[in-house]
Amino acid sequence: MSPTTTIRIAIDAMGGDKGPAEVAHGVYLAARASRQVHFLLVGDPTVLEPALAHLKPPCENLELVPATQVIEMEDAPATALKRKPDSSLVVAARLVKEQKADALVTIANSGAAMTVSLLSWGRIKGVSRPAIAVPLPSLQGPVVLIDAGANVDCDPNNLFEFAIMGSVYAEQVLGIKNPRVGLVSNGEEEVKGNSLVKRTHTLFQQSMQSSPPFHFTGNVEGRDIFRGDVDVAVCDGFVGNVILKTAEGTAEMIQAMLKQELTSQAWKKLFAAPLASSIRGLGKRLHYSAFGGAPMLGVNGICIIGHGRSDHVAVANACRAAERSAQHTLIDTIRQRICDPPPPPPAV
């Protein structure tokens, strides 16, 4: 965190399927809700100024920072930092690096966000692989899925770090006390899992013997996640991405089928009409936007990545997640928990 007391959040305004005006709208909402936070909206002034002019009354804690370039989805993330030094994402990341901002929010391009934040800020000491944590909905509140897609091939040590980082995020930002950490597997029994999961299970269990850096509760199946049986679900980034996309796909399919069922006959439409807001309410409970974006954990700074389809509400929630992250000692706590070797087991 910066030495100043006011939290400052830099937002890359040029990403997202809905365009910069939607991002500006979301940041405006966040600025109205959090007067004590200073928002730096980074992007093309010719687009952002008219977008902000529409939003009344103006916010004093929302400042425009010009950036002339935009990183496109086609741009190779690895070279974007050098090739587009004046892009909104690079400028916003630089504000954090130069301690002019305490957190970065960006929408959509997670590959570029990962690369730019990693190359600009470096990793937290002791972290070998930064990871993306996604808060998923469950019947008992959010569950942090980590890694949701940054690292497709992992070893048990990577997953150990993910477990620590996910725990710290669940604790500090989501306010979950002593979060229960589950290892994603194809069965709850200890003997279940592929080679990676079995070796990771052994490592997790060993580490639980003395001053564990997180609260491991055993293997967890895909179903248990959505029941809220754990607070943090740990897996490699390939499996995490499959979980995320499968859940999205299933939810979309069910919503489409529900619509078909409830509009198949005129009388059904009549009864369903007054319930439309309830059904939309369900959609909202499931919606990624309610959970405020996915933190990139393990880089030496706070980076929140919003979903590509984020609307202004989702953007505002992503800003709130950045604010909560900056209020706490996220980076320092991750560093401590990963670097501090656990004390030796007590002498017999």
Add this chain to the structure above:
Amino acid sequence: MSPTTTIRIAIDAMGGDKGPAEVAHGVYLAARASRQVHFLLVGDPTVLEPALAHLKPPCENLELVPATQVIEMEDAPATALKRKPDSSLVVAARLVKEQKADALVTIANSGAAMTVSLLSWGRIKGVSRPAIAVPLPSLQGPVVLIDAGANVDCDPNNLFEFAIMGSVYAEQVLGIKNPRVGLVSNGEEEVKGNSLVKRTHTLFQQSMQSSPPFHFTGNVEGRDIFRGDVDVAVCDGFVGNVILKTAEGTAEMIQAMLKQELTSQAWKKLFAAPLASSIRGLGKRLHYSAFGGAPMLGVNGICIIGHGRSDHVAVANACRAAERSAQHTLIDTIRQRICDPPPPPPAV
């Protein structure tokens, strides 16, 4: 297939959460619907006889085959064949081996079903690893997910065989012409995937160059599966199990939330009540029972595994899947496609 023209299906009646009477009920329904098929209900006569006595009128094509033992979930699958030679599953598998039945249906214990069918019948020549194929619901009809849990660690050749077996099943049993085969990955682009998926993608692409044994359409994400963008989704058994459980968990969560939303106020209950059957109809469309159980492909015989929570409708559908499988040349076609080396590429 047996040399006789009547199809005979052996059903292990002693599995499933709902007990043998429910299985017997399902088989009775199947027997009523398919008069030309002969059903062999294998299990404890002291339980099954009273269950069948309730079902009127009796069916001539439903025969009881006694078996005194039951394989429990606690029994190690590997030793069940030797330790419980008179168990319902082992007796039913033996009927197939001795060509007294053309297909086996069993509920719930997929580990035991896999082991017993593999040890009793062996593998189809050329298949290195049998796999479980699960028909999933999608917006455009069923999608075959293979492997859904039999093999947690795989190599590209295994996945190549899964693609062939899944294709043949989709074609012959689900009636899908020239099924589109997708490789599950974390993105549609060719460069996406973990190490296994990237190597498999290369193998699939190479094999498409001359007389391909299946129709490969590229990588597929978890979301695309439920949109029905492919007919067969290929992955290792760990990832397949995660997809299956995630989809189940998401659907359960949404149904629970929908119920909460629609019963939160008295007036909502009033409007929702006439729609209850539509909402249940949705549940049915999503329900595993509609798709008739999961075939174990690659073993030298037809084995359909029903979901543990199968009710009589699900059991009847599993019997129907076994019947359709036995009507076709499933085993022979898989053997041919896997064993026949593709012709050499044309000379330039």
